Amino acid sequence: MNNILVYCELNGNNVAGVSLELLSKGRSLADTLGVQLEAVVLGSDLSAIASQVFPYGVDTLHLFEDSRLEYYTTLPHTSAICKLVDEEQPQIFLMGATVIGRDLAPRVSSTLKSGLTADCTALELGDYEDKKSGEKIENLLYSVRPAFGGNIVATIVNPYNRPQMATVREGVMPLCKVRPDDYVGNVVNHNLADYVSDSDFVVQILERHVQEQKNHLKDASIVVAGGYGVGSKENFDKLFTLAHLLHAEVGATRAAIDAGFTTHDRQIGQTGLTVRPKVYIACGISGQVQHIAGMQQSGIIISVNTDPDAPINAIADYVITGRVEEVLPKLITFYQQKI
Ligand SMILES: Cc1cc2nc3c(=O)[nH]c(=O)nc-3n(C[C@H](O)[C@H](O)[C@H](O)COP(=O)(O)OP(=O)(O)OC[C@H]3O[C@@H](n4cnc5c(N)ncnc54)[C@H](O)[C@@H]3O)c2cc1C
Secondary structure, rough: OEEEEEEEEEEOOOHHHHHHHHHHHHHHHHHHOOOOOOEEEEEOOOOOOOHHHHOOOOEEEEEEHHHHHOEEEEEEEEHHHHHHHHHHOOOEEEEEEOOHHHHHHHHHHHHHOOOEEEEEEEEEEEEEEOOOOOOEEEEEEEEEEEEEEEEEEEEEEEOOOOOEEEEEEOOOOOOOOOOOOOOOOOOEEEEEEOOOOHHHHHHOOOHHHHHHHHOOOOOOOOOEEEOHHHHOOHHHHHHHHHHHHHHOOEEEEEHHOOOOOOOHHHOOOOOEEEEOOOOOEEOOOOHHHHHHHHOOOOOEHHHEEEOOOOHHOOOOOEEOOOOOOHHHHHHHHHHHHHO
8 A cells, every 4th residue: 555654854853733733634534544664864873763652643754964054955865865766655654844845846846747735734635536437536635725815725635646745834733643653664764876967966064054943832732812902012012021920932923013012923723823821811802714723722721901802712621801901911910929
């Protein structure tokens, strides 16, 4: 049977969070299809990779280790992966919708003529009927993503070309370890020279400048988020005071960012970050679908809003009906006294 393959991206010597999320999803898809889950990693020191991916249910790990693969470059990755896909013939091939995934996936899919659904927010399996021929195909990958400016959610299928390729946004799939930390599966060490020609290394990285991560919203267990209803930059700064007390991070809606209350890197939602903290405190946020797309999987949602019928209240666990200007100082005073 044709398996599921996941491209695992590296941050230094660690597998990126989005790749582990994809392995978690890949495992459940593989179980439903009754096939195996394979992962591929390219890099210069891969000694620590196996122990990171096998707990997420990988059956076979393909490694390409070479000092020239220390940093990602397009051509060697494309050549190695296209040949590996030719050999392994996976039915589904997944990558993160990261900077690397957005560069690599189109290269690979156009070389393989497989098609690609980019920036998915969900992956499911389902059947498809070709209305013209009447042909029915079972267990296709449904690649789900917002379309037409976020006004609809499109489900895209690729009935005839293989592999079915998709890139998936970071943070939308829950992490799920399914095997013990010391589980060891099948490791295949590939000889890079059999896959990549020297001319693929025509681009050399001479210098690298990495910008520090500006916030830790993705990993925060508490997020205090503000919307247009916060009213001003001065009010918005109070969210940082509360966040500091709670060891939380500050997020924002697009409307709050457009109003100049905070910076763009804090935007949560369809065109921003996807977060799933244990607690999400939404202050002056109406809960439009584009915002909810990025936070609806939070554990506990607390809404502070003057409008008792604000749409966000429908998904909130606790609602405080009131003005942010009055509620926030009370919360700050409360936690200052408690902590
Ligand atoms: C293609 C596209 C992509 C988008 N992507 C995103 C995205 O990624 N993220 C995102 O957030 N948005 C996104 N948007 C914008 C989105 O549609 C909404 O416009 C935005 O989320 C609304 O932000 P808001 O809730 O802060 O503002 P509003 O909708 O204006 O809501 C303000 C809320 O504050 C309440 N309020 C007012 N005064 C107070 C007060 N004093 N105290 C307490 N509550 C008060 C009001 O009752 C209201 O509920 C996108 C839109 C499009 C078209």
